[in-house]
Amino acid sequence: MFISVNRLPHPIPPADSPNPKAAQALQEGLGGQFGEMRTLMQYFFQNMNFRGEAKPYQDLLRSMATEEMGHVEQITNTINMLLEGASEPSDEPDGLPLSVALDSPNIHHFLVAGQSARPVDAAGNPWSASYVYDSGNLVLNMIYNLMLESTGRLQKCRLYQMSNDKAFRSTVSYLIVRDLVHEKVFAKALEALGVNWGKALPIPRFDTSKMPEVRDLERKNLHNQMWTFANRGETSLLDTIFRGDSPFDDGGTLEVIEGFPEGHDIPILPDAPQEFSSGLDSDLMRLTRELQNSSTQKRI
Numbered sequence: 001m002f003i004s005v006n007r008l009p010h011p012i013p014p015a016d017s018p019n020p021k022a023a024q025a026l027q028e029g030l031g032g033q034f035g036e037m038r039t040l041m042q043y044f045f046q047n048m049n050f051r052g053e054a055k056p057y058q059d060l061l062r063s064m065a066t067e068e069m070g071h072v073e074q075i076t077n078t079i080n081m082l083l084e085g086a087s088e089p090s091d092e093p094d095g096l097p098l099s100v101a102l103d104s105p106n107i108h109h110f111l112v113a114g115q116s117a118r119p120v121d122a123a124g125n126p127w128s129a130s131y132v133y134d135s136g137n138l139v140l141n142m143i144y145n146l147m148l149e150s151t152g153r154l155q156k157c158r159l160y161q162m163s164n165d166k167a168f169r170s171t172v173s174y175l176i177v178r179d180l181v182h183e184k185v186f187a188k189a190l191e192a193l194g195v196n197w198g199k200a201l202p203i204p205r206f207d208t209s210k211m212p213e214v215r216d217l218e219r220k221n222l223h224n225q226m227w228t229f230a231n232r233g234e235t236s237l238l239d240t241i242f243r244g245d246s247p248f249d250d251g252g253t254l255e256v257i258e259g260f261p262e263g264h265d266i267p268i269l270p271d272a273p274q275e276f277s278s279g280l281d282s283d284l285m286r287l288t289r290e291l292q293n294s295s296t297q298k299r300i
């Protein structure tokens, strides 16, 4: 079972301006073949279906699946932030407050959702469970996972070059760094199984310190750290694999941190009456406030 922490792994500043096109590009990182929904489900299934006495590898998959759930939350909130303000309520009877939907790359952001993210890729294809790879063979799974993280990082590096919006860059840069760590995790796991990487990794082989937002995160050693995401008092054997020198030629020292990161506030989106969202009229708002007040009183 899981404990939820109502925080985001990385801050999302307000977008420079509403940007439905950048929001649509980010959908690939959420619901695409190499996106966060797939990494979450792939590592979770590999963890649950694990056979044999190799607890360090099972622990590693559990920590990573848990981290990936936070990435799903991070990227979904960023898409929402980029869509926020794309339409405005109108008091005119024929003001067409949602006409922006006709010029936006994903009309479903406005038509199906209330101006928010969908579990689809950047071409609008629904996320598919058939992306999930779990062969039941440990070495094969680790190789496949390395390919998954490498393709994820490749696509994030491409996304970085599509927009310099602050909200977009903040999340894309964070995910570039975490994908790098995750490439290291699987490279290290395969090294522990006898593989020697030489100089082939990471993918893409590209000096990300040229990206200022990425460089700032790497200065904090975020590209060498893994959290266990385990409950206090539970032992994780992740650090028996993820330790020592970075398997790449970047001179880093690997580090496992118990627990989870401190987290950042989740953005609160206002009502969008032009989308009939949240759809709470004054009567329903009054009932909601009464609920909130009664729970505050209980806590006092």
Ligand code: MN
Residues within 6 Å of the ligand: 036, 039, 068, 071, 175, 178, 179
């Ligand atoms: Mn991820």
Ligand code: MN
Residues within 6 Å of the ligand: 039, 068, 149, 178, 179, 182
């Ligand atoms: Mn990952």
